[in-house]
Amino acid sequence: MVTFFASITLLLLGFFVYGKVVxxxxxxxDQRQxxxxxxxxxxxxMPMSWWKGSLIQLLNIAGLGPIFGALMGALxxxxxxxxxxxxxxxxxxxxxxxxxxxxxxHNGEQYPSLVGKYLGKSAQAIINIVSIVLMILVAAAFTAGPAQLMSEVTPLGFTTSIVIVFAYLAIAAVLPINKIIGKIYPxxxxxxxxxxxxxxxxMFFFGNPIPNLTISNLHPDSMPVWPLMMVxxxxxxxxxxxxxQSPILARTLxxxxxxxxxxxxxxxxxxVIALIWAAAGMTFYGSTGGIQEAIAAGGPAAVVNEISITTLGSFGGVLAILGVIILPITTGDTALRSSRMMLADLVRQVTKKDLQGxxxxxxxxxxxAVPAFLLTQMDYSFLWRYVGWTNQVVATVMLWTGAMYLVKQRKFHWICSVPALFMTGATSVYIFYAxxxxxMAYSTSMKxxxxxWTIVALRFFWMLYGHKVRALFRKPQANV
Known part of the structure; x- marks a missing residue:
């Protein structure tokens, strides 16, 4: 319980203290338009109030991630x-x-354009493809998941459910942001x-206490924490x-x-939401083995449903079903929206023309939309496996982009470059190991x-300090 409360406190302090530092x-x-x-x-x-933007941003970035991912992380x-x-x-x-x-x-530009400005055109070309693929994978996964649940709790078949969900995603992705997203998503x-x-x-009424972090439970089984937990x-x-997703709201501030x-x-x-669900999974089932058995038996959705019904009764069951259906849908449509924006930016860069009308x-x-819809026919869990490492590659590149932005602005770049170095290591090992x-074998993947990591770190530090090293070996000019 102490670990949980300390974690909540640190997260809040992070916003009020470290957020201010950043x-x-x-x-x-605020004088700049x-x-x-x-x-x-x-x-x-179009302008939007910050509180509405905050709720939309939370919904866009969350989906079922801080619930399903946290429950899997509870293992x-x-x-x-x-x-x-x-x-x-x-x-x-x-x-x-x-x-x-x-x-x-940068006038609301999308992520790949920012990468191009600060990491170069080659990086932009690669990340354009990776980002659009990631968005299509997310849209497909967040169509198949809720459609599967809809087919289980309604008379609709799976195929009909997919068509309904995807039709909504496509419509919401082309409507003005204040029509559906701005009104309903908050x-x-x-x-x-x-x-x-x-x-x-x-949680405080469950039969088991909220676990504290101790030396004995630091690593409960054979799963390597690094880098699996980071993904x-x-x-x-x-x-x-x-x-x-952030550029969608950047266009409304x-x-x-x-x-x-x-x-x-x-x-x-x-x-905070992820912390609560991770703690709830550990507490409700009493052990990592218990939650592992529950996830293996019915998947994360069944775990959410069981915890919600036990905690809130039938009302909790309704919330759980709504959550597992609505939350991924509201993330899926913004995934299509951002992929449409990225594609528009890519066409603009290649043709030097804006597509209008x-x-x-x-x-x-x-x-x-077409490839996203075709991918919905594949198994949801298979899609989600590839979202994982692609997602963290994109995060790593964004942190390096932020680091280079600060370097060029002659500002304290370590707030971005240190987490970028950390994620470079985690993502590299994961791609080799997963x-x-x-x-590959874990030891080989680590090596x-x-x-x-060493190549990336040396390249970054050479860019920062290479001129000083070269100056040490430069021959002094003779006096004329």
């Missing part, structure tokens, strides 16, 4: 609390804040918070998907000082990951 380093100027006014187009660019025991707290404060919230603020400073964001708070209170708990700590509330604040809120909008939408990666 804001001061990047510098905000935001893209919501300078680029206002009645579709994506590692209370050490998951450490990653959620540290990852959120120093990684995820910084990542989301820079993705949003850099977009704000309500859904509030439901997500209500669910978490209710479960958080209900399993992504949306509750750091997730590359978020940097594709009225002033720069709202960025900390919308971007940094939403990520801290997601960290309803025909161009629908054409862009079709390019990303079954959906190269499926190869260390090689990749």
């Amino acid at each position: 804001e001061r380093i990047i510098g905000v100027d 935001t893209p919501a006014y300078t680029q206002q187009d009645g579709l994506d660019y 590692y025991g209370p050490i998951a609390f450490i990653w959620i707290v540290v990852g959120t404060i120093f990684g995820g919230a910084v990542h989301d804040y820079f993705a949003g603020m850099m977009s704000l400073r 309500v859904f964001g509030a439901i997500l918070i209500f669910m978490a708070v209710s479960i958080g209170v209900g 399993t708990i992504s949306c509750g700590a750091i997730s590359g998907f978020h940097c594709t 009225k002033k720069e000082s709202e960025g900390r509330k919308v971007f940094y604040g939403a990520m801290v809120a997601e960290g 309803k025909g161009a909008l629908l054409g862009l939408m079709a390019v990303v 079954p959906e990666g190269l499926d 190869l990951g260390a090689v990749i």
Whole structure:
């Protein structure tokens, strides 16, 4: 219980203290007009209140990530609390804040365009493809998941459910942001918070105590914490998907000082939600073995349903079903929306022309929607496995982009470069080790990951200090 309360306190302090530090380093100027006014187009660019933007951002970045991911992360025991707290404060919230603020400073540009400006055109070309693929995978996974549950709790078949869900995703992704997203999604964001708070209170009435982190439960089984936990708990700590969503809200902020509330604040809120669900899983089932058996028997959705019904009765069951259906849908449509925006930016860069009009909008939408729909026919768990490491590659590149932005601005870059170095190591080892990666032995994966990390670190430090090293070996010029 002490570990849980300490973790909640640290997350809140992270927003009020470290969030202020990050804001001061990047510098905000409320006299500078935001893209919501300078680029206002009645579709994506339009002013919106910060509180509404915060709830929409939370819903966009969350989906079922801080619930399902946290429950899977609970398999590692209370050490998951450490990653959620540290990852959120120093990684995820910084990542989301820079993705949003850099977009704000560059007329609402999408993540791949920001990468191109600060990491070069080659990196942009690669990340354009990776990001759009990630968005299509997320949209497909967040169609198949809720459609499967809909087919189980309603008379609708699976195929019919997929068509209904995907049709909504496609329509919401092309409507002006204030039509559906701006009006309904703040309500859904509030439901997500209500669910978490209710479960958080209900935990104290479970038969088992909330576990504390001790030496004996630091590592409960044979699963390697590094780097698996850093990918399993992504949306509750750091997730590359978020940097594709922050530019959506960057196009709606009225002033720069709202960025900390919308971007940094939403990520801290997601960290709190993930912390609650991870603690609830450990507490409800009493052990990592108990929650592992429950997930193996019915999947994370069944676990959410059981905990919700036990805590809140039939009302909790309704909330659980709504959550498992609505939350991924509201993330899936913004995934399609951001992929449509990325594709528009890519076409603009290649052709030097802006695509305008309803025909161009629908054409862009079709390019990303068709493959997403086709992928919905695949197994949900298979799709989600590949979302995991792709997601963290995107997060790592965004942190490096933020680091280079600060380097060029001659500001304190370590707030981005240290988590970037950390995620470079975690992601490299994971790709070598994971079954959906190269499926190598753990020791081999660690060694190869260390090689990749060393190359990236040396390149970064050479860029920073190479001129000083060269100066030491430069021959002094003779006096004439």
